[in-house]
Amino acid sequence: xxxxxxxxxxxxxxxxxxxxxxxxxxxxxxxxxxxxxxxxxxxxxxxxxxxxxxxxxxxxxxxxxxxxxxxxxxxxxxxxxxxxxxxxxxxxxxxxxxxxxxxxxxxxxxxxxxxxxxxxxxxxxxxxxxxxxxxxxxxxxxxxxxxx
Amino acid sequence: xxxxxxxxxxxxxxxxxxxxxxxxxxxxxxxxxxxxxxxxxxxxxxxxxxxxxxxxxxxxxxxxxxxxxxxxxxxxxxxxxxxxxxxxxxxxxxxxxxxxxxxxxxxxxxxxxxxxxxxxxxxxxxxxxxxxxxxxxxxxxxxxxxxx
DNA sequence: TTATTTTAGTTTACATGTAAATTAGATGTC
DNA sequence: GACATCTAATTTACATGTAAACTAAAATAA
Numbered sequence: 001x002x003x004x005x006x007x008x009x010x011x012x013x014x015x016x017x018x019x020x021x022x023x024x025x026x027x028x029x030x031x032x033x034x035x036x037x038x039x040x041x042x043x044x045x046x047x048x049x050x051x052x053x054x055x056x057x058x059x060x061x062x063x064x065x066x067x068x069x070x071x072x073x074x075x076x077x078x079x080x081x082x083x084x085x086x087x088x089x090x091x092x093x094x095x096x097x098x099x100x101x102x103x104x105x106x107x108x109x110x111x112x113x114x115x116x117x118x119x120x121x122x123x124x125x126x127x128x129x130x131x132x133x134x135x136x137x138x139x140x141x142x143x144x145x146x147x148x
Numbered sequence: 149x150x151x152x153x154x155x156x157x158x159x160x161x162x163x164x165x166x167x168x169x170x171x172x173x174x175x176x177x178x179x180x181x182x183x184x185x186x187x188x189x190x191x192x193x194x195x196x197x198x199x200x201x202x203x204x205x206x207x208x209x210x211x212x213x214x215x216x217x218x219x220x221x222x223x224x225x226x227x228x229x230x231x232x233x234x235x236x237x238x239x240x241x242x243x244x245x246x247x248x249x250x251x252x253x254x255x256x257x258x259x260x261x262x263x264x265x266x267x268x269x270x271x272x273x274x275x276x277x278x279x280x281x282x283x284x285x286x287x288x289x290x291x292x293x294x295x296x
Numbered sequence: 297t298t299a300t301t302t303t304a305g306t307t308t309a310c311a312t313g314t315a316a317a318t319t320a321g322a323t324g325t326c
Numbered sequence: 327g328a329c330a331t332c333t334a335a336t337t338t339a340c341a342t343g344t345a346a347a348c349t350a351a352a353a354t355a356a
Contacts, residue, residue, distance in 0.1 A: 010259040010262070010263065011170070011259075011262070011263045011266045011267060012167075012170040012171070012173075012174060012259055012262045012263070012266065013259065014279075014282055014283070014286070015163065015166050015167040015170055015266075015282075016167045016170070016171070017210070017286060018163050018167070018282060018285060018286050018289070019160075019163040019164050019166070019167035019168075020167075021286060021289040021290060022159070022160040022163055022164070022289060023160070023164070024289075025160075025289055025292060026160060036311075036312085038311080038312065038313095053334085053335095054334070054335060054336095055333090055334065055335085062165070063312095063313080064313075064314070064315090065334070065335060065336080066313085066314075066315080066316095066335085066336075066337080066338095067312070067313055067314080068335090069335060069336050069337080070311090070312080070336090070337090071311090071312080073336095074311080089321075089322070089333095089334080090320075090321055090322085090334095091319095091320065091321050091322070091333070091334040091335065092321095092333095092334060092335080093334080093335065093336095111158040111159075111160055111161065114158070114159070114160045115158065115159045115160070117288055117289055117292045118159045118160065118163075118285050118288060118289060119159065119285070119288075120288050121284045121285070121287065121288045122281060122284065122285070126277075126281055129274075129277060129281075130278075130281055131162075133270060133274055133277075133278055134162055134163075134166060135162070136269045136270065137166060137266050137267070137269070137270070138162070138165060138166050138169060139269065140265055140266060140267075140268050140269045141166070141169040141170060141172075141173060141265055141266060142169060144173060144265045184341075184342085186341080186342065186343095201304085201305095202304070202305060202306095203303090203304065203305085211342095211343080212343080212344070212345090213304070213305060213306080214305085214306075214307080214308095214343085214344075214345080214346095215342070215343055215344080216305090217305065217306050217307080218306090218307090218341090218342080219341090219342080221306095222341080237303095237304080237351080237352070238304095238350075238351055238352085239303070239304040239305065239349095239350065239351050239352070240303095240304060240305085240351095241304080241305065241306095
């Protein structure tokens with residue numbers, strides 16, 4: 001394992017704080033529309049392609065199907081999506097946007113709002129440097145992690 | 149609001165993924181010692197200075213006292229910490245390490261393990277660039293956020 | 297001093313995540 | 327075809343976070 005100079009602060013903590021702050025921004029943006037960030041993630045998948053099944057939503061959102069199952073219950077109760085059976089495979093459940101869910105599709109650009117604020121104080125050069133660095137950090141972590 | 153070029157991926161999502169991956173690394177590291185990351189954060193405060201009260205732990209950990217209250221219940225049940233009354237202010241509750249909690253103090257360096265992996269694929273120059281950029285992003289977000 | 301307001305911590309209700317068990321339906325092997 | 331195994335989704339138990347209500351005690355104002 002690489003030794004980290006002890007004067008370096010906890011990168012994990014900084015990333016957590018930053019990530020949480022970005023989530024808060026997103027939640028603030030979505031609050032007037034009465035949807036949570038978790039719900040937005042599901043909707044953003046369906047806005048791109050309606051009728052995905054739970055497994056596909058799981059892959060898209062990086063959430064376990066157990067988490068989705070309950071999230072979809074709530075979204076169904078709120079009238080954002082509906083479940084329907086699949087002909088070929090009776091185990092599978094397709095998720096469809098309702099009219100209400102479809103009606104929120106302009107929120108698909110929410111992440112640009114957050115991006116704009118996050119990056120507002122960086123130069124073009126810095127933005128170009130930042131992305132590959134973060135991606136390499138992610139790769140380093142994923143190699144080491146139990147759960148890839 | 150600054151316009152973000154649409155080819156930029158969601159920075160928020162990348163930060164989330166990265167932050168979560170770092171948390172997973174930390175949890176993997178702590179699992180054999182049977183403490184969670186949330187519990188480690190509280191312990192790491194107490195290892196530095198024992199006998200903090202709930203408000204001080206709240207500030208240190210950036211968690212609400214409501215979250216801490218229940219977390220401390222569980223940590224008390226597990227025999228990691230104990231609560232005690234404060235003489236001067238009967239509302240306040242001081243938290244102390246038990247012998248068991250103190251015995252885990254070598255885990256205070258856990259974040260260095262995570263840092264090491266996160267930064268393992270970056271050059272010295274890159275590390276020097278990264279930190280100020282992340283800190284400026286954080287500042288940008290916090291200015292815009294409801295909850296500073 | 298007494299009444300009002302603040303503050304510290306807890307409790308409750310709820311959203312969300314994980315792991316593990318469960319159910320029902322598909323698939324594969326004999 | 328029958329049995330074993332795999333897969334999709336759900337359910338349950340639990341940890342954690344937030345917001346809002348509540349309690350008790352301290353501080354302030356009248």
